[in-house]
Amino acid sequence: xxxxxxxxxxxxxxxxxxxxxxxxxxxxxxxxxxxxxxxxxxxxxxxxxxxxxxxxxxxxxxxxxxxxxxxxxxxxxxxxxxxxxxxxxxxxxxxxxxxxxxxxxxxxxxxxxxxxxxxxxxxxxxxxxxxxxxxxxxxxxxxxxxxxxxxxxxxxxxxxxxxxxxxxxxxxxxxxxxxxxxxxxxxxxxxxxxxxxxxxxxxxxxxxxxxxxxxxxxxxxxxxxxxxxxxxxxxxxxxxxxxxxxxxxxxxxxxxxxxxxxxxxxxxxxxxxxxxxxxxxxxxxxxxxxxxxxxxxxxxxxxxxxxxxxxxxxxxxxxxxxxxxxxxxxxxxxxxxx
Ligand code: NAD
Ligand code: UFG
Numbered sequence: 137x138x139x140x141x142x143x144x145x146x147x148x149x150x151x152x153x154x155x156x157x158x159x160x161x162x163x164x165x166x167x168x169x170x171x172x173x174x175x176x177x178x179x180x181x182x183x184x185x186x187x188x189x190x191x192x193x194x195x196x197x198x199x200x201x202x203x204x205x206x207x208x209x210x211x212x213x214x215x216x217x218x219x220x221x222x223x224x225x226x227x228x229x230x231x232x233x234x235x236x237x238x239x240x241x242x243x244x245x246x247x248x249x250x251x252x253x254x255x256x257x258x259x260x261x262x263x264x265x266x267x268x269x270x271x272x273x274x275x276x277x278x279x280x281x282x283x284x285x286x287x288x289x290x291x292x293x294x295x296x297x298x299x300x301x302x303x304x305x306x307x308x309x310x311x312x313x314x315x316x317x318x319x320x321x322x323x324x325x326x327x328x329x330x331x332x333x334x335x336x337x338x339x340x341x342x343x344x345x346x347x348x349x350x351x352x353x354x355x356x357x358x359x360x361x362x363x364x365x366x367x368x369x370x371x372x373x374x375x376x377x378x379x380x381x382x383x384x385x386x387x388x389x390x391x392x393x394x395x396x397x398x399x400x401x402x403x404x405x406x407x408x409x410x411x412x413x414x415x416x417x418x419x420x421x422x423x424x425x426x427x428x429x430x431x432x433x434x435x436x437x438x439x440x441x442x443x444x445x446x447x448x449x450x451x452x453x454x455x456x457x458x459x460x461x462x463x464x465x466x467x468x469x470x471x472x473x474x
Contacts, residue, residue: 325463397436
């Protein structure tokens with residue numbers, strides 16, 4: 137089976153490519169390189185021992201996508217491509233609707249044209265909005281707190297309508313919680329442009345000396361230590377979830393929303409301490425005001441993934457921090473010695 141990975145050179149796409157190849161799939165990576173670099177391909181060659189086919193293209197280019205699906209004989213698509221910065225989406229909502237919703241619409245039309253009707257979509261726990269209860273299961277009401285989240289909801293709804301209208305379609309919306317960590321080889325990992333928005337890449341950059349100090353956004357939340365709690369999930373577990381979703385969709389048609397989380401939340405301070413263990417030195421930090429729009433706690437009920445996909449997260453925060461640190465040192469070399 138040949139799988140098209142849109143956004144295939146990005147953080148989660150590149151790890152999923154490595155895991156799919158290991159599982160025996162053929163893959164084609166497609167990306168416009170707006171948030172990733174072509175060097176990932178050489179690193180994937182080292183990880184997999186193979187040169188993976190890569191197409192530099194935009195998902196909004198429908199004719200190109202249809203041609204790629206036909207040329208490589210793809211039977212399914214994993215759709216990672218999208219913009220993902222919440223703050224940027226508030227400032228530039230049209231760019232987000234164009235890229236994420238418009239891009240998915242073009243992709244689905246191209247798939248229809250090429251006779252491909254199986255898709256795994258990168259959704260997010262953000263579709264649950266402010267939690268009404270925890271842990272979050274898939275029956276929790278959905279809502280969007282910002283344009284980024286709204287694009288995820290719109291895309292989920294688009295896929296749901298399509299599966300209802302055309303029985304041949306099969307779609308799995310994987311609602312990721314907080315992916316973190318890197319490939320065990322240290323060859324691929326998360327490498328955001330500029331100053332990171334998210335906790336783990338920010339901690340990594342402070343640990344390596346690239347940034348001076350971590351700002352912890354709020355220490356007065358109703359959580360055990362007052363800092364925000366999230367369900368961090370190893371990116372290799374997320375990648376494995378996609379392999380499980382592909383085989384699930386071979387058995388099941390229709391639309392499915394499935395959480396990819398561990399079921400366990402960790403606070404910002406717990407993550408900081410785990411990273412200090414991994415890098416073996418103290419990480420400068422200071423408490424700051426809460427970040428607007430942040431919630432106190434968010435973690436998954438992962439029971440559905442276990443029952444329908446036969447998948448569960450197996451890696452803990454130590455492995456996330458150790459692999460992120462290994463990747464950081466291997467890719468850039470730490471500028472600060474422990
Ligand atoms: P990423 O930015 O590393 O990867 C996305 C890739 O898509 C990038 O390589 C980018 O160049 C590419 N891309 C963007 N727009 C494109 C377009 N129009 N055409 C072709 N390529 C395009 O991000 P990631 O962390 O790997 O996230 C992958 C997906 O998972 C995204 O859809 C994101 O919204 C979703 N997601 C991520 C997280 C997270 O915390 N990382 C959490 C929930 C959901
Ligand atoms: N945090 C800090 N300092 C930082 C960055 C984050 O204290 O510099 C805190 C946040 O306040 C929060 C926790 O660390 O308590 C996690 O923040 P992230 O930005 O890493 O993750 P979020 O849970 O806020 O958001 C992420 C993605 C969203 C996605 C959401 C749910 O960025 O796109 O998970 O999947 F919608």
